[in-house]
Amino acid sequence: MSQHLIQTDVKSTLSTAEIAAIDAEIAHLPYTSAAAIDALKIVQAARGWVSDECLIAIAKHLDMSVEQLEGIATFYNLIYRQPVGDKVILFCNSVSCWICDCDKVKERISDLLEIDYGETTTNNRYTLLPVPCLGACDRAPVMMVGDDLITHLDDEIIETLFGPNQQAQSD
Amino acid sequence: MEKVLTRNIGTHTSPVDLKAYEANDGYRGLRKALTQLSPQDCQSMVKNSNLRGRGGAGFPTGIKWSFVPQGDARTPGHTYLVCNADEMEPGAFKDRLLMEYDPHQLIEGMLLSAYSIGADIAYIFIRGEYAVAIRRLRDAIAECYANGYLGKHILNSQFSLELHVHPSAGRYICGEETALINALEGKRANPRAKPPFPQVSGLWGRPTIVNNVETLCNIPHIIDRGPEWFNTLGVGEDSGTKLFGVSGRVNNPGCWELPMGTPIRDIIENHAGGMKSGFQLKGFLPGGGSTDFLVADHLDLAMDYNVIGAAGSRMGTGTLIILDDRTCPVGMVLNLIQFFAQESCGFCTPCRDGLPWTRHVLESLESGAGQPEDLETLAYQVKYIGAIGNTHCALAPGAMEPLQSAMKYFYDDFEQHITTAQCPYRLGRGA
Numbered sequence: 001m002s003q004h005l006i007q008t009d010v011k012s013t014l015s016t017a018e019i020a021a022i023d024a025e026i027a028h029l030p031y032t033s034a035a036a037i038d039a040l041k042i043v044q045a046a047r048g049w050v051s052d053e054c055l056i057a058i059a060k061h062l063d064m065s066v067e068q069l070e071g072i073a074t075f076y077n078l079i080y081r082q083p084v085g086d087k088v089i090l091f092c093n094s095v096s097c098w099i100c101d102c103d104k105v106k107e108r109i110s111d112l113l114e115i116d117y118g119e120t121t122t123n124n125r126y127t128l129l130p131v132p133c134l135g136a137c138d139r140a141p142v143m144m145v146g147d148d149l150i151t152h153l154d155d156e157i158i159e160t161l162f163g164p165n166q167q168a169q170s171d
Numbered sequence: 172m173e174k175v176l177t178r179n180i181g182t183h184t185s186p187v188d189l190k191a192y193e194a195n196d197g198y199r200g201l202r203k204a205l206t207q208l209s210p211q212d213c214q215s216m217v218k219n220s221n222l223r224g225r226g227g228a229g230f231p232t233g234i235k236w237s238f239v240p241q242g243d244a245r246t247p248g249h250t251y252l253v254c255n256a257d258e259m260e261p262g263a264f265k266d267r268l269l270m271e272y273d274p275h276q277l278i279e280g281m282l283l284s285a286y287s288i289g290a291d292i293a294y295i296f297i298r299g300e301y302a303v304a305i306r307r308l309r310d311a312i313a314e315c316y317a318n319g320y321l322g323k324h325i326l327n328s329q330f331s332l333e334l335h336v337h338p339s340a341g342r343y344i345c346g347e348e349t350a351l352i353n354a355l356e357g358k359r360a361n362p363r364a365k366p367p368f369p370q371v372s373g374l375w376g377r378p379t380i381v382n383n384v385e386t387l388c389n390i391p392h393i394i395d396r397g398p399e400w401f402n403t404l405g406v407g408e409d410s411g412t413k414l415f416g417v418s419g420r421v422n423n424p425g426c427w428e429l430p431m432g433t434p435i436r437d438i439i440e441n442h443a444g445g446m447k448s449g450f451q452l453k454g455f456l457p458g459g460g461s462t463d464f465l466v467a468d469h470l471d472l473a474m475d476y477n478v479i480g481a482a483g484s485r486m487g488t489g490t491l492i493i494l495d496d497r498t499c500p501v502g503m504v505l506n507l508i509q510f511f512a513q514e515s516c517g518f519c520t521p522c523r524d525g526l527p528w529t530r531h532v533l534e535s536l537e538s539g540a541g542q543p544e545d546l547e548t549l550a551y552q553v554k555y556i557g558a559i560g561n562t563h564c565a566l567a568p569g570a571m572e573p574l575q576s577a578m579k580y581f582y583d584d585f586e587q588h589i590t591t592a593q594c595p596y597r598l599g600r601g602a
Contacts, residue, residue: 029357030375033357034356034357035357036357036358037340037354037357038357040340041338041340071359072357072358072359075342075359075360075516076339076340076341076342076360077340077341077342078299078300078339078340078341079340079341090300093506094261094262094460094506094510095261095262095456095460095492095503095506095507095510096261096262096418096419096492098502098503098506099418099419099420099492099493099494099495099498099503100419100420131300132259132261132341132342132343132510132513132514133259133260133261133262133263133460133510134300135258135259135263135264135266135267135298135300135301136264136267137262137263137264137416137418137424137490137492138264138416138417138418138424138425138426139424140418140424144300147302149302149303
């Protein structure tokens with residue numbers, strides 16, 4: 001990475017809007033590296049994920065080491081260091097959903113979309129990830145698709161969302 | 172019973188806006204405090220109310236607040252109030268309800284708490300997945316700034332408060348208050364060594380109080396109606412009301428506000444409608460994924476911190492997870508251990524390496540490949556990983572709670588997996 005580090009130019013890597021948003025966070029913090037998580041989120045919101053190049057540029061801008069920022073970026077499960085699809089499916093596999101047979105629902109999703117945890121569909125529409133308990137256990141099994149919480153999951157709902165008809169419609 | 176925390180939450184269709192909140196006596200506690208009460212008066216009221224933290228540990232809120240340096244002990248600089256809205260305990264789903272449907276109640280609770288401890292900056296640290304709650308809290312905060320409830324000289328008093336919503340980037344460990352503070356500082360969320368406690372040295376090294384959403388939502392009512400009234404709300408030894416929830420194979424899973432000390436049987440049989448047809452209750456976790464199993468013999472116990480503690484478990488979040496007779500207890504514990512192993516922050520060895528080891532043993536057991544000595548290994552892990560003091564924080568000991576109690580109450584099931592070399596529940600679940 002060291003070669004990249006020397007070559008990466010913050011202003012040509014991050015957009016003016018991204019830099020402005022990061023600077024706005026820095027403005028109310030006691031030191032620049034305190035904006036690390038905010039900066040990662042800002043860049044991810046604009047690009048969907050945080051590439052190596054962006055990570056290096058953010059580290060330079062925040063005056064911290066790339067290793068330190070990478071340690072933070074890889075710690076948090078909602079910061080993506082690999083490209084993800086247009087929408088991320090956060091699938092709850094914690095205890096209440098497990099009792100309510102979420103494993104079967106997950107298999108149905110995997111069959112229809114042909115992806116397992118950590119994978120993205122070939123049309124780049126969805127990435128499937130497990131997520132800690134989503135706090136809707138009275139409506140288990142549940143998942144999030146993008147920002148939407150979807151509850152009482154069963155075959156019918158999964159078919160409606162991800163079945164061949166739905167796929168064809170959106171294509 | 173009188174609804175307190177959920178008085179504005181009826182049909183669960185839309186959140187209460189500022190007008191509607193004010194119309195139902197909202198911000199009356201704040202007006203009372205700013206015109207008639209000193210911060211010390213407010214602290215005394217909360218102390219006398221015997222309110223205990225609703226995040227899981229049950230520490231008395233008034234006592235926690237009293238550790239913030241006051242008077243001559245104060246040093247120049249900010250004091251912070253942080254709302255822990257990082258609801259991620261497996262099986263817990265109460266704070267979501269309070270934030271999505273009555274955001275102003277939480278804001279009033281934070282205003283009064285900040286006034287009481289002398290905080291001038293406050294954060295709501297909320298998990299990023301709670302998109303609806305984040306949006307509604309931000310809308311409510313904007314209403315407050317526009318109407319003099321937040322900012323400089325609130326309601327023309329000397330009291331000022333900045334309130335920020337901080338969506339988290341994930342990880343269960345952020346619910347631990349010192350890990351949360353590290354996350355707010357933009358760092359990895361490894362818990363800090365204590366002492367110093369956050370009340371003295373927290374966010375940016377300044378005095379910081381971290382309180383759970385439900386705890387803070389109680390404050391406006393205690394200030395408005397007094398600690399004596401609050402003490403009458405419980406039907407057992409603890410005061411106030413509590414959001415209790417039930418998930419699992421019951422007829423009516425949900426979350427209800429009930430008096431502290433409500434018997435477990437009443438919650439499961441009356442409010443949750445009892446077990447679904449064809450299912451029997453085998454056991455339950457009384458307060459989320461990191462609490463010890465209890466069984467049918469405990470159904471008549473009151474949901475009070477000390478009562479549940481004396482029975483060998485913890486009331487935790489007060490959200491019960493039901494184990495039915497067709498769900499494998501070994502599989503359920505494996506699911507929980509898998510969760511905690513995944514969510515370990517990796518800082519200390521017993522947790523980082525111990526929990527995956529436990530998961531490995533349970534996986535082998537559950538799949539029918541277990542050996543008799545595996546049960547000794549699990550008992551050994553419970554003893555060493557479960558002991559407070561062997562690990563950096565309470566995550567791993569919490570993870571051991573459902574395992575140790577499952578081995579106590581469902582030992583036959585563990586043995587049967589070994590003697591029959593298969594999971595006896597697999598056929599029953601049609602898997």
